[in-house]
Amino acid sequence: MTPLGTAEVAKIAHLARLAIREEDAPAYASNLSAILELVEQMNAVDTTGVTPMAHPLDMAQRLRPDEISETNYRDYFQAIAPRTEAGLYLVPKVIE
Amino acid sequence: MHDKTIAQISAGLAAGEFSSEELTRALLERVEQFNPQLNAFITITAGSALAQARAADRRRQQGEAVPLTGIPIAHKDIFCTDGIRTSCGSRMLDRFIAPYNATVVEKLNAAGTVMLGKTNMDEFAMGSSNETSFYGPVRNPWDLDAVPGGSSGGSAAAVAARLTPGATGTDTGGSIRQPAALCGITGLKPTYGRVSRWGMIAYASSLDQGGPMARTAEDCALLLGAMAGFDPRDSTCVDRAVPDYVAALNQPLAGLKIGLPKEYFGEGLDRQVAQAVEAAIAEYRKLGAEPVEISLPNSQLAIPAYYVVAPAECSSNLARFDGVRYGHRCENPKDLLDLYTRSRGEGFGAEVTRRILVGTFALSAGYYDAYYxxxxxxxxxxxDDFRRAFEQVDVIMGPTSPTAAFNLGEKADDPITMYLSDIYTIAVNLAGLPGLSLPVGFAGQRPVGLQLIGNYFAEDRLLNVAHRYQQVTDWHERVPAGF
Structure with missing residues (x-):
């Protein structure tokens, strides 16, 4: 494929909700293009009909009884939050 | 006292030659003395270490000690430790005090180990040189101009420099084995599912696995015995009995079939590394093993496949770092999108950013089939290559890394060159197999590691094969000058 440009990097960064400084975008574009070129070595092999492997072990998802197993640690967990109030996590206003 | 292995310390404590508190004090002094040079620890937990050591000494007096009771260790800073900063080598978690213990930490605490501190690592375990850490690079005790490898570089350097007899590490594409090789110690990546991942900060969930790092295979056996086992809190942790790894160490190697993949001895392998590995294989022949050439024909595809699978999983796993519930939050966000993007942009370093972007791209609409x-x-x-190989051989051997430790800065600006340093380790993670690295010589002043790859859940066999070699060689006893 053609190398990625800074506009494409900006689009991917937006999808990832990740701010990139404008001056760093060309370097990321060049790195990403090189990585994708490396990755595309996979195309040298025909994988038609090969079953994709998502996971190293063939295992079924374990189920557990539908019982309460956790205690409420809200205060302890919120002690490390950037901002909380009345047991809620605070973020900038979303709805006017 | 600091030069003893875990097995020797265990015997010394049992015989009353010294207390865990005395040993812990001695090691904490060494950490204070050498850490400014090595940068192997991010956090030193002297206060809680001494409290744990005294508790271990009391437990021993009460006759309730087990082999690891009172043994000082260090945890890679990827394992959550209740009430103690768990940074994962990132600015994102610089002020993150974990609210619970990882299962691995919990299990080692239950055995009575003493935590000296949390070791430095590549940011979110993404790196092969420990240079991507927010806390700066770790230096290799064998040569301070060299990298220790990564991502478990702090654990490897601390063990090699005799600051701790053992440490935990994690391995997603070689992060236990490669630093073990570059620092001249022994490290084991267990079979996927052998050790619980609960509380181990996720990078690529279908590849990540925690394991022990120590000077000898015997010490790794002692640590793994305490770390492994079923955990209902990790849905991928396998419910299977943990064998007595120590009991299996001394099995004879006569008739052991060793597979030497021809793809692991080709272009790109440093000549001195090849020589050390070949000498080790000759030693195995003397022990009665039978090396045969095998082929893993798809080896060259491991790095390309890994750099889709791992970034894809990382982009998904690291989506949780959003500046809302914990971790870094930017100043004065103007709206929610600004809060997310700036918190993440400021919190993550360049390599983590690269991998999140690659993963996001590979999973984005229209590209899924071509990449993921x-x-x-x-x-x-x-x-399948490995499955076929294990129909013919008991273990696979080859170099852990194509070169000995490289210089700090040498590959830092070129991600692709850096990625290639994991060329022999990555396939093992993709298959989910266990792998071990042990020291087998030097290239100049810098150590060389031999990689052993075993079949699923054959950790006992790998530790046995490594231990027998260490009974007849002394590479694992070499101490870096100045330490």
């Missing part, structure tokens, strides 16, 4: 699906198919081919 293709990589999963390649993963199957790689796994």
């Amino acid at each position: 699906l293709k990589a999963q198919q390649i993963r199957r081919l790689i796994s």
